[in-house]
Amino acid sequence: MAGPQQAPHLHLAELTASQFLDVWRHFDADGNGYIEGKELENFFQELESARKGAGVDSKNDNFGDKMKEFMHKYDKNEDGKIEMAELAQILPTEENFLLCFRQHVGSSSEFMEAWRRYDTDRSGYIEANELKGFLSDLLKKANRPYDEPKLQEYTQTILRMFDMNGDGKLGLSEMSRLLPVQENFLLKFQGMKLSSEEFNAIFAFYDKDGSGFIDENELDALLKDLYEKNKKEMNIQQLTNYRKSIMNLSDGGKLYRKELEIVLCSEPPM
Numbered sequence: 001m002a003g004p005q006q007a008p009h010l011h012l013a014e015l016t017a018s019q020f021l022d023v024w025r026h027f028d029a030d031g032n033g034y035i036e037g038k039e040l041e042n043f044f045q046e047l048e049s050a051r052k053g054a055g056v057d058s059k060n061d062n063f064g065d066k067m068k069e070f071m072h073k074y075d076k077n078e079d080g081k082i083e084m085a086e087l088a089q090i091l092p093t094e095e096n097f098l099l100c101f102r103q104h105v106g107s108s109s110e111f112m113e114a115w116r117r118y119d120t121d122r123s124g125y126i127e128a129n130e131l132k133g134f135l136s137d138l139l140k141k142a143n144r145p146y147d148e149p150k151l152q153e154y155t156q157t158i159l160r161m162f163d164m165n166g167d168g169k170l171g172l173s174e175m176s177r178l179l180p181v182q183e184n185f186l187l188k189f190q191g192m193k194l195s196s197e198e199f200n201a202i203f204a205f206y207d208k209d210g211s212g213f214i215d216e217n218e219l220d221a222l223l224k225d226l227y228e229k230n231k232k233e234m235n236i237q238q239l240t241n242y243r244k245s246i247m248n249l250s251d252g253g254k255l256y257r258k259e260l261e262i263v264l265c266s267e268p269p270m
Contacts, residue, residue: 018157024084036081043082044070047090084161109241112248114138115172124262125169131155172262194264202226203257213254219243226264 027035027043035043044067074086082090114137118130126134132155139146139154146154162174194202202225204210206218214222220243227233249259 016153018153018160020087021157021160024087024161034081034083035087040082041067109245109248111176112245115175116249119172122256122258122262124172124258126175128155128159128168131158131170196265199261199265203260207257213250213256214260215253215255216243216247216250219246219255219260 024035025031027039029039048066071080074090075082076086114134115126118126118134120130132151135154135158136146136151139151159168159170162170202222203214206214206222220239223239223242246260246263247253247255249255249262
């Protein structure tokens with residue numbers, strides 16, 4: 001009987017962007033965006049054996065203890081799962097393009113500003129050609145030298161990572177997975193995503209005059225309402241940060257229905 005399939009590239013000193021993706025896809029077997037449960041155990045076992053092969057050995061021989069130590073170090077949001085951005089800190093990725101992204105769009109506010117610049121038609125998606133411009137601007141901002149083939153590789157890799165249905169477009173919530181966990185306010189809404197009907201009802205409630213937009217104070221009230229309904233706690237600082245990030249999608253202080261729908265709905269508007 002054949003042995004377990006060896007994980008690609010774990011033995012390498014440095015991974016290219018596309019090799020990193022191969023590793024991710026190998027372990028995120030169900031494609032849900034996390035390495036968890038049995039996937040996580042497999043990943044850790046193969047990572048340990050790759051490290052031993054490279055002469056990197058840990059002082060602790062107990063598998064369970066080593067696994068706990070590993071999760072304590074890398075599972076930043078302590079959800080018992082490893083997500084893509086966390087994996088980028090574990091594996092030595094060439095010019096670490098994911099970390100480069102995170103350092104230079106390090107806050108939700110910067111991310112939303114950048115998103116707004118490229119999602120020009122406010123569809124809630126960035127097309128493949130817009131993504132290339134988005135990444136090119138990021139690399140310039142980071143003072144990272146790059147050539148056209150490298151930019152093409154980064155663009156294709158990020159598309160392959162997030163464009164699950166192969167339509168050549170990336171959604172806001174998909175791209176936001178590149179943000180540091182603690183900064184990714186969109187993750188905070190994951191358990192509270194609204195259906196179109198729920199969204200329409202809550203938007204109509206706060207858009208009293210039917211103008212099609214709400215202002216910052218109304219957004220503040222709407223977020224508090226949403227959190228209370230879902231029995232989640234949020235301190236004033238978090239509320240301020242989320243509000244500020246979402247308001248980066250607004251037009252001169254007017255947050256239109258479509259922009260808010262992109263953040264709060266399960267599916268971006270068509």
